[in-house]
Amino acid sequence: MSNTKKRTYNKLVLAMLAFFITGFALAQFVGTGSSEISTDSSLFQRAIDGIGVFLSYTGFANVTPAHLIMIVVGLFFIFLAVNYDYEPLLLIPIGTGILIGNIPFVAGNQIGIYETGSVLNYLYFGVLKGVYPPIIFLGIGAMTDFSSLLSNPKLMLLGAAAQIGVFLTFFGAIYLGFSLQEAGAIGIIGGADGPTAIFLSSKLANGLNGSQNLIGPIAIAAYSYMALVPVIQPPIMRLLTTKKERVIKMKPPRAVSKREKLIFPIAGLLLTTFISPSALPLLGMLFFGNILKESGHTERLAETARTKLIDIITILLGVTVGASTQADVFLTFDSMKIFGLGAISFVIATMGGLLFAKFMNLFLKGDNKINPLIGAAGVSAVPDSARVVHIEGLKYDKTNYLLMHAMAPNVAGVIGSAVAAGILLSFLG
């Protein structure tokens, strides 16, 4: 940074500090008086009282350490997105939402996200009632090419194996004292699928069915760990695979016919939702989006679903989920436990996929063998975990391109986690 830039930056920081310190000082010394202006005092005194009342409504007068902690968390999310490019499409709306949700205010003026009738509360309806996640799934369906999965269907099993993270975390959450419903919602963090996590927590842990409202912590944990996939997964991959396994070259995927591509969403929809009807909102929309894409006659609808529609919903979902982390609701010991369980579930899910890939290799011969690294992509987190697998593979063999192969368990993971969510919902809903 040049000296001029440094000086400007320092001036800006000093100006902001001065602003906040003045605000705090004024709020403490002037704004702490009564919140009403006395009518029988002098004009000057009434003006001072007026300023005092105004100051008592500002954020400076109502701020608590918890608010400041959450504001730092929001800024950290934005920093991660801007500086390291970690899931910026999610972390910037969520980070900004955290800032919005944690501006201190006086309750009762229809401002906060939990206050009935506020604008944020109306937008939050889509999260609370699970409206947004299926629309996100529609967009995902319209943008996903399932050919890699169709060319090598056995890779679907990796998407199933990684769901062990969901169920073991569910079990762990019960052990830590959460109710069955809350544990089900926490477990789905292991599915590494933000919309699925929000959908299930809005049904099981929404604060309305006798459970705590855990939508905020669960969504934040799910999206944070999804953004941290490039940090979490590689060490586990190296730990559980040998160098020889990491350089296995898989045979190129076969060409998939147009007809197969169209039959996939139709058959997938019928087969999976007949088994797990509770997952219908998610799987129905996912496969519907894919039918729009593959039918070849609804390009306009597919284009809308995978661009504008998913973008609008991502904005609304991100900002409202972020805003739902209001300090008094979010900063609890249970939230810390959820973050811990979320990390463990990601690790278990990755391990499940990797170990199952190694297990499958025991029965596969010659060029049918699979590179166990792609098992890690079974955790969903589309397409980040597939990209991480690809990069990890290239580190050991510059000519081994695993991206297409890793996309297969990756999209199978989406289907698997939605089925798992449906199962948990049918048992606990």
Added chain:
Amino acid sequence: MLFLNANLEEGFVILLVGMLIVFMALVLLFCFFTLLPKVLNLFVKKPKPAPKPTTSETSTKSYVSGEQMAAVSAAVYLFLEEAHDQENAIVTINSVAKNYSPWSSKIYVTHQFNNR
């Protein structure tokens, strides 16, 4: 299961049943899509076998070298790149009409003298 309390016991059952159902759903998809190409191939009309070459030279003639392939690919690429977009060939002519405006009217910027 004596060592587990009621919630853990129920959780354990859900764990087992849940994993089983997830695997079942994806195994079902796996089986379906492993068989699908074979089933679809049954309905695909197989092309008639080409007549047998009459001379032994044909086998050498059908060989296409890498250079030839590259040349053909480059030609196809160039052709496709140069191909012009389809246009509707309608040229729209917008009529240019100047509406009267007093702002630039010459009559208002010249001095008016009384010629009486």
